[in-house]
Amino acid sequence: MTIFNILKAVKPSNIQRLNLNKLTSCYMSGNAKFDPKDLSKIRNIGISAHIDSGKTTLTERILFYTGRIESMHEVRGKDNVGATMDSMELERQRGITIQSAATYTLWKDHNINIIDTPGHVDFTVEVERALRVLDGAVLVLCAVGGVQSQSLTVNRQMKRYNVPCIAFINKLDRMGANPKRVLSQMRSKLNHNAAFIQLPIGLEGECQGLIDIIEQKAIYFEGNYGEEVRYDEIPQNLRSETDEKRHELIEHLSNADEILGELYLEEKTITEQDIKAAVRRTCLKRTFTPVMLGTALKNKGVQPLLNAVLDYLPSPDEVDNFAFKQTINEDQEAEKVLLKPDRSNSHPFVALAFKLEAGRFGQLTYMRCYQGMLKKGDTIFNARTQRKVRIARLVRMHSNQMEDVNEVYAGDIFALFGVDCASGDTFVTEPKHNISLESIFVPEPVVSMAIYPANNKDRDNFSKAIARFTKEDPTFHFNFDSDNKETIVSGMGELHLEIYAQRMEREYNCPVVLGKPKVAFRETLVSPVEFDYLHKKQSGGQGQFGRVTGLLEPLPPHKNTMLEFVDETVGTNIPKQYIPGIRKGFLAMAEKGLLAGQKLSGLKFRLLDGAHHIVDSSELAFFQAAQGAVRDAFEHGLWQILEPIMAVEVNAPDEFQGAVMAQLNKRHGIITGVEGIEGWFTLYAEVPLNEMFGYAGELRSSTQGKGEFTMEYSRYIPCLPEVQEKLVMEYQKVTGQVSEKDVKKKRN
Structure with a gap:
């Protein structure tokens, strides 16, 4: 007799959800307790996906089944409570995640730290900084929408930080759910070596449960909230498909894993343990992605996903994290140092501040500890500013609630109060070691x-x-x-x-x-321009003298958002102590161009030679010489304006396809692809951001409110001549170079 039946037999009317959850959690974990010193029992995971794929709903279910919360609420529920991780009132009203939220829970004697991230491209930095500090991730994909624009962005971010992931195809209960199509998109669009490790027992309204391909069992989710997991025989009509998909899984794994590949080639019997071990090895190396299924809203598939997080995603000691040790000579590359994530104080404490938030008691700084341990009352140093901070309070976060702790170890995600720092700062207990962690990639505003x-x-x-x-x-x-x-x-x-x-x-x-x-917009050069500028000023006392000679040239298109400064001087014509001043002068001029008042980008400043004066030269003199050189380049060079291009994805019913295409063409968009599925189409296009304002209303009115679109930054390209002319004229009018009358005459 199961624990649930015993409970029902004793007090059928008084079983509260909280008690049932806690009993379920204890029952499934075998009453084992979490050992804070055991690194292998920790998982740091992020839940990332495109908008409306069900990330927050999935996190809510995870917290419920692990006994962390006593009742489930929906993102846009009728009870007006909202999901636990959407703690901001705006998030609950709009039904979207705006800020990433951290929590932690226990499952089968493992501590799982979870960060629920936003799906909207406007809040992409929240995903960026979460993935920077996580060891693994769950990539949630919609069974109807499949791989969408933000799925591609999240995939790129995972690749940037080398984060292993499990794919979870959600919303099997929706009309038009097609997990096989989503898997093929994962292989073609995301370039994942992916295969199912589960199959659905029915789709849409017929979704009854799942089949575990590895264990060869059917899984059913019973009880009012899907809390009872029942294993059974695979239905007769799905056995041949299960065998076929198991063979496909082994083939994909064999291509990525030598050990399983040998067993497969030697035609030996491949056991359940062999497959699980191969999935874990390949998942950690990012050479294979296991694909799981479920519907978080209908409470199916969440517990097996939690088991897979423990089985296949890495613990902090299985991930190599490096710090950079600064050398005395600035020209030398920083030395890489492998951090040792043992949960003791035998190694100095190293942590990264990845998120700042204004709390009720001052600034709340979220951190990830990579090495050593930290206790309440300890003193730490900011590696960038060398400021000393005494730790008065250590907390762990559960959405917007705090729980005080006395100490944290390597692998933990925690928060501190009253720490003055920036996002991406490194904190250490031994500043003399002079080490810092790699910071977080921050995209430029558009x-x-x-x-x-x-x-x-x-x-x-x-x-x-x-x-x-x-x-x-x-x-x-x-x-x-x-x-x-x-x-x-x-x-x-x-x-x-x-x-x-x-x-x-x-x-x-x-x-x-x-x-x-x-x-x-951005301004850049069309072709290289030479400069030779002398800055000389004498007005009694020490004067100013600095001469710079070199080349200002455009960078290739894939680097057209960057600025580069290269010192190619030989000898002592320009003493090395003045080089930083020249670099600062170039960067200061890059803040505002002289063509249309936009920032400069895609430029390389090559300093080839120059001259100095033994008395009159200073860093300020060379700073101004560099600025004069850029001004000279403006006068003699050919400049153009770059504009941001957005990758746009539009979903609408088939009958509106012509109208949507016409709208995008009118906005100077280039259509890159069209996909159709059961009466709906998805159109992919590249459109200048300048042309996208007001598009939301136009799309709704032309598709009877059924159309929706998403867009994300793609790249910068030269804008159309008429756009450039308009921007230049407006800037000249603002700066008084031309009058309103001249502008009107030009337009006519």
């Missing part, structure tokens, strides 16, 4: 808007809100435009900036007005 408080009396709150948000989010920038006399905020998209405007009103009681969106 959209800017003018912003100002609706009421002048709210200026103090406005300043506080801006200061907080720019510190928390490295993709949210703020600056003052002296030409237009207005404050400008920049971000990853319109939604990104709208969310911050709403948060200012809700959290700081400061309503704001947003201006028309502006695109982050």
Whole structure:
């Protein structure tokens, strides 16, 4: 008799969900306790996917089945409670995740740290910094939508940080669910060596359970909330398909794993343990991706996914993490140091601050410990600023709730209060070792808007809100435009900036007005330009003298968002102590071009030679010489404006395909592909961001509200001549180079 039947026999009316969950968790884990010193019993995972693939719902189910929460709530539930991990009021209203949220739970005597990440491209930095500190991930894919635009972005981010993953195809209960099509897209679009380790028993409304291909068993999820997992024989009508998919799984594994490959070639019997061991080995190396199935909303497939996280994803001691030791000579490359993630104090503490958040008690800094241990009362140092911090309080996060702990070890994700730092800073207990961890990749903002408080009396709150948000989010920038006399905020998209405007009103009681969106154009050179500039100033006392000679040249298209400075001088014409001043002068000029007032990018500043004066030369003199050299290059060079191109994905019913294509063509879009599935089509296109404003409303009106689209930054390319001319004229008008009359004449 199972534990559930015993409970039902004793008190059928008084079994509360919380008690049942905790009993379920204990029953499934065999009452084993988690040992905080055992690294192999820890998993740090992220749940990442495209918008509306079911990440937050899946996290909610994981927390429920592991006994972490006593009742489940939906992302847009009728009870107006909302999911645990969507703690912000805005998230619950809109039904989207805005900030990544961390939690931890126990499953089968393993401690699982989970970060639920946003799916919208505007909040991509949240995914970026989560994946930077995680050891493994669950890539959630919709059984209907398949591999979508943000799935590709998340996949790229996982590849960047070498994060092993399990794929979970969610929403098997939806109309049009087709996991086989999703698997083929994983292979073709994401280039994954992937295969099913589960099969569905029915799809859409007929979804009854799953088949475990490795263990050769059917799995059914019973009880009111799918908490009872029952294993049974595989239905007769699915046995041949199961055998076929098992053979396919072994073939894909054999291609990636030598040990299983030998067994397969020698035609030896391959056992369940052989397959599981091969899946684990290949998953850790990122040479194979196991594909699991389920429907989180209907409570099916979550417990086997948790088992797979323990079986196939790495513990912190199975991942090689490196720090960089700075050498005395700046020209030398930093030395790589392998961190030792044992849970003791035999090695000095090393941690990375990956997320900042303003909490009720001051700044909350999320960290991942990579080496050593940290206790309450210890002192740590910021490796970048060398500032000392005494740890008064250590907490672990469960969404927006905190739980105090006395110590943390290597592999743990935790949070501290009152630490003044930036996202990506390294913290150590031994500053003399001079080591730092690789920071986080932060994409450049692509959209800017003018912003100002609706009421002048709210200026103090406005300043506080801006200061907080720019510190928390490295993709949210703020600056003052002296030409237009207005404050400008920049971000990853319109939604990104709208969310911050709403948060200012809700959290700081400061309503704001947003201006028309502006695109982050860039200026670059068409062909190389030589420069030879002498900066000389004498006005009594010590003067200024600096001469720079070299070449300003464009970078190749794949590097057209970067700036490079190369010192190619030989000899002592320019002493080495003045080189940083020349570099700073070039970067300062790159902040605002002279063609249309946009940032410079895609340029390489090659310093070939120069001259100095024994008395009058200084870093400031060479700083100004570099600025003069760039100004000279503007006068003699041929410049062009670059604009951001967005990868756009549109979903709509088939009857509107012609109208959608016509709209994108009108917006100077290039259609790159079309896919159709059961009355709906997915159209892929590349469209200039400048042409995408207002598209959401136009798409809804032309598709009777049924069409939806997503877009993400793709690359920068030269803009059309008429767009460049318009931008140049507007800039000249603002700077007073031409009058309003001249502008009108030019237009006519």
